[in-house]
Amino acid sequence: MLSKSLIAAALFAAAPAFAATYTFQQGAGGYDGTMDVTLYSSDPDASSGYEQEVSIDASDNGSPNHVLLRFDNLFGSAANQIKTGETVVSATLTLQITSAGSGIRFYDMLSDWNSASATWNTMGDGIQTDGLEAAMLPFLTVGADSGDANIESGTLVLDFTDALRRMQDGGVPGYGWALLPFMPNGTNGVDFYSAEGFMVSDRPLLTVEVAPVPEPETYALLLAGLGLIGLRARRRG
Incomplete structure (x- = not known):
């Protein structure tokens, strides 16, 4: 017996x-930890963290645009936070593309920033992928280095599992990501709704599935x- x-x-x-699923979207379920901003080299002192769309472009009127995106307060003991003792099974980032364009390269940000103050100049001539400000290599690329509409308008769902795991295990500091254009030919800008988008459902959405260890x-x-x-x-x- x-x-x-x-x-x-x-x-x-x-x-x-049994797995649990957490969702992080500005204004949904009380979450308010998303920040994003476009850095315009054509207007290097402009603060644009209030805009309803962001734009990644190798040549916006002849000058590149960089974008920063982050989700704060992902980990902790509150109801909608990833708990100690939970492991990330999968994670996706969902963007609502408003203007089809060339492509996006995603880099882990290694230095802190804030959408209320970040500009092309305050970030040191845009984002530097030097292993200090941002990682040297992209962890994800979508689209291609051409002027074609390689990323279509509509819903874009990206696998961010490894990105969330790096945050959870402390491999990166949790300052979000730099979204950079393909250079030099990614001249068809990719736009998507920002965390300030009018419709909550159109704002960047991070979905994380976890399971207890x-x-x-x-x-x-x-x-x-x-x-x-x-x-x-x-x-x-």
Whole structure:
């Protein structure tokens, strides 16, 4: 009787835990941690964190635009935060593209910024992918280095699982991402609704699925149960 109970408990404990899903979108469910801003090289001192759209472009009237995007307060103990002891199973970033364009390269930001004050000049001549201000290599690219409409208008869903895992394990400081154009030919700007977009449902949406990390006792119980199963099999043989 004891062995049957132990085996049953081990198998139950080893079963996949129920996943939970968190969503982060400015103005939805009380969340207010999204910031984004366009950095205009053609107007290098302009503060544009209030605009309803952002634009990534290699040549906007002859000059490039960079975009910064971040979601704060993702991790913690509140109801809609990723908890200690939860692991990121998957994550997606959903953008509503308002103007089809060339493409976007996504880089982890390594230096802090704020949409209320960030400009082309305050960020040091736009974003530098030097391993100090932003990562040296993009972790995701969509579109291509051409003037074609490589990213279509409408809903764009991107896999951000690894980006969230880097934040969770402390591999990056959590300052969000730099969205840069392909150079030099990504001259067809990609626009999407910002965190200030009129419709809440059009604003950038981060969706994160998590699951609890099994406790060490769970593994021990599983091994004990499997051991008993093996012992029974040998005795019957």
